[in-house]
Amino acid sequence: MKKYFFILIAFFALSAFTNVVPTWLNDDPHSQLGFTVTHLGISDVSGTFNDFDVKIESSKPDFSDASFELTAKASSIDTRVEARNNHLKSPDFFDVAKYPELTFKSTSLKKNGKDKYKLSGDLTLHGVTKQVTMDLTYRGTVVNPMSKANTAGFQLEGVIKRSDFNLGAGFPAPMISDEVRIKADGEFAQKK
Template identity: 85%
Template sequence: MKKTALIIIAFIALTGFTKFVSTWENDDPHSQLGFTVTHLGISDVSGTFNDFDVKITSSKPDFSDAKFELTAKAASIDTRVEARNNHLKSADFFDVEKYPELTFKSTSLKKDGTNKYKLTGDLTLHGITKSVTMDLKYRGTVVNQMTKASTAGFQLEGVIKRSDFNLGAGFPAPMISDEVQIKADGEFIQK
């Protein structure tokens, strides 16, 4: 009896100090990774990466300690114009043969208001890694009535510079803006 009581007390003590980490993965049909550049200084052209995976790990229900990891296939770039897509995949821009993936791994997450954060991490694009900071909004967690899965929503916005990653160096602004607007929306399912 004493042995059983000691085991139960030890278990409770150990689990009291253990953080339960949740893993979340993007739900493809309800997630998108988009970008916008300005062409000739007068119009915006938008596109997406259609093949990407994001993993979030967090031990807090408000995701205030979350870690984010993204991997996207550069060849999945889609601007709705095949000739432009092919040019963006070439060595003039993404050089997808040499650099098939772009990645992001978070390094810090700082509160910036109610359900708002500054997400900083290392973005690797075109073989170059730079630290970037983006605005992240946590949009809540619900139980999806169709799948019965816990589902969290996030929206990310920010700006990167093409020149920081040597993308399209032969196409200066204002032909194509150096600043690239990033906007991602995602639903994430708890695994």
Template identity: 75%
Template sequence: MKKLLVIVFAFFSLSAFNTLNRLWTNDDAHSQLSFTVSHLGIADVTDTFNDFDATVTSSKPDFSDAIFELTAKTASIDTRVEDRDNHLKSADFFDVAKYPILNFKSTSVKKQGKNNYKLNGNLTLNGITKPVSMDLVYRGTVENPMSKKQTAGFQVTGTIKRSDFNLGSGFPAPMISDEVRIKADGEFVQ
């Protein structure tokens, strides 16, 4: 009887832990990671990373305690121009042979209003780790009618400086803006 009680207690303890710490993973078909720079000060150019994984771990339904993690393969950069892709993959910019992965891990999520948060974390890019702060919008949770899975939507926006990560140091700001605007939209399934 004592052994049975221990097994039942262990089962409920593990179930409670899984319920409290929900893991959400990005749905590739409905997620995008992009960045925008200004070229020659007269036009914006928006590019994407096509191969990335992101997770959200949270115990609260409003995600106010969430931990966001993202890993992207730098070689998956897609500018829709092959020559530009190849140049960005070179040592002039992302140096994908030396730094094949970029990472982000949140350190805090601070509520700024209804469904709006300040997302703080560490970004590792080009072998350099720096703290960054982004705006996060929680867009809600619904049951996907096709998969029948709970699906949460988020949008992250913010700006980093490419000079902070030694990206394209041979290309001055009048040619390519130092400010890089980040935008990530994602659906996450439980």
């Protein structure tokens, strides 16, 4: 009995020095992962990925030490035109049968003004992983009156090149811009 008592004391003593980092998860109805390309050089076409999960871990209230992880289902791409969605899912573009997910894992977060950061990380898209850097704005934390959960808001903006990921190689830039503008907005509830 004495042995178990000492083990229990040791466990609690070690636990006292363990820093539990809060985890935040995206609230699906209040989060969006969007993109925009230019078609024929004269108009913008936008779309979203409708099935994605983001996890944030941060021990600081201003999220200045945050790490971000995203996983999105490539087959959830939605441009409001079914024929175009199906083409984007094909081997011409995302090849969702072969590459069902796109992922992002942050590697650094650098302050860039009040509540503004440069977020860098590894983006894996179409089987290719590249380092990308985007602009991240922390929009504040409130208590959601419906769920009573601490809820943080973020907005992410940036540009990637589809040629870096061998995405739609058969469609030159005059037809579809090489630059893809990314805009994501999200609410994140603190996991209890």
